[in-house]
């Protein structure tokens with residue numbers, strides 16, 4: 001039995017149309033499925049929790065239909081990962097999860113691949129402990145500038161407009177330019193295994209990347225791999241706004257690492273500490289970091305319907 005959790009509001013409403021097309025294929029192929037539509041933030045988490053607790057003991061094929069935010073919400077509702085085979089039909093603005101794992105984005109190809117999977121994968125997830133809540137993430141968890149972009153993207157009119165023009169991928173780039181002017185760098189300490197602490201005095205942002213890209217294809221951690229049991233820690237420190245605006249476009253090609261002030265290293269776990277309240281995110285879902293967040297990699301946590309000939313970043 002397939003359980004589909006659909007965010008009809010993803011890509012400013014395009015998710016609904018994609019689902020209608022997908023449903024026609026399911027009917028044609030006589031597939032046994034149930035569909036649940038989300039109506040508000042965290043609804044997908046509630047639905048996934050309800051499905052996975054109700055089907056206790058059974059193996060469940062759970063398919064998220066939406067953007068990276070919907071993937072994140074569904075993952076955070078799963079009560080027992082060992083019973084879930086996860087599938088994904090991307091209908092978001094940025095679709096970094098699909099991009100990084102080489103999953104099909106064309107609706108027909110993606111649905112047929114879900115129904116007749118020929119390849120499966122087992123991927124790592126990140127786990128972020130904010131103190132008052134724990135959040136899994138599939139792509140990245142960041143604090144500072146990139147999270148401020150996510151906060152704004154959730155309510156952005158620019159996102160709606162660009163999605164209508166089929167230019168949703170540019171949303172994050174546009175909002176990023178605005179936030180570049182507004183964001184204030186501050187000290188952030190990154191503590192990795194063994195208590196190794198490093199303080200970045202003027203950090204614009206600090207991210208733990210499970211996958212290489214966020215923000216619609218920005219390859220911030222070009223060598224991140226969701227199969228290596230590690231997170232790539234990405235920091236931008238002491239780089240002025242002018243150079244950040246030059247650096248960000250080069251990140252689409254993963255060439256930004258040549259800029260001084262860009263730091264990348266790997267860890268199984270890390271803690272980010274900041275004296276001031278910072279915007280934070282997991283897979284684009286926005287929160288606030290009050291003081292510290294502890295982040296770890298959960299190796300091979302998620303069984304995933306993959307795709308043949310995957311072209312991964």
Ligand SMILES: Nc1ncnc2c1ncn2[C@@H]1O[C@H](COP(=O)(O)OP(=O)(O)OP(=O)(O)O)[C@@H](O)[C@H]1O
Pocket residue numbers: 007008009010011012038039040041042043065066067068069070071073091092093094095096154284285
């Ligand atoms: N019915 C709905 N209408 C509008 N928004 C919804 C609805 N259901 C859920 N949401 C919220 O929409 C937000 C964004 O969803 P999602 O990530 O799926 O799409 P997106 O923003 O278009 O894609 P991406 O994250 O790839 O940019 C999430 O925070 C989610 O909680």
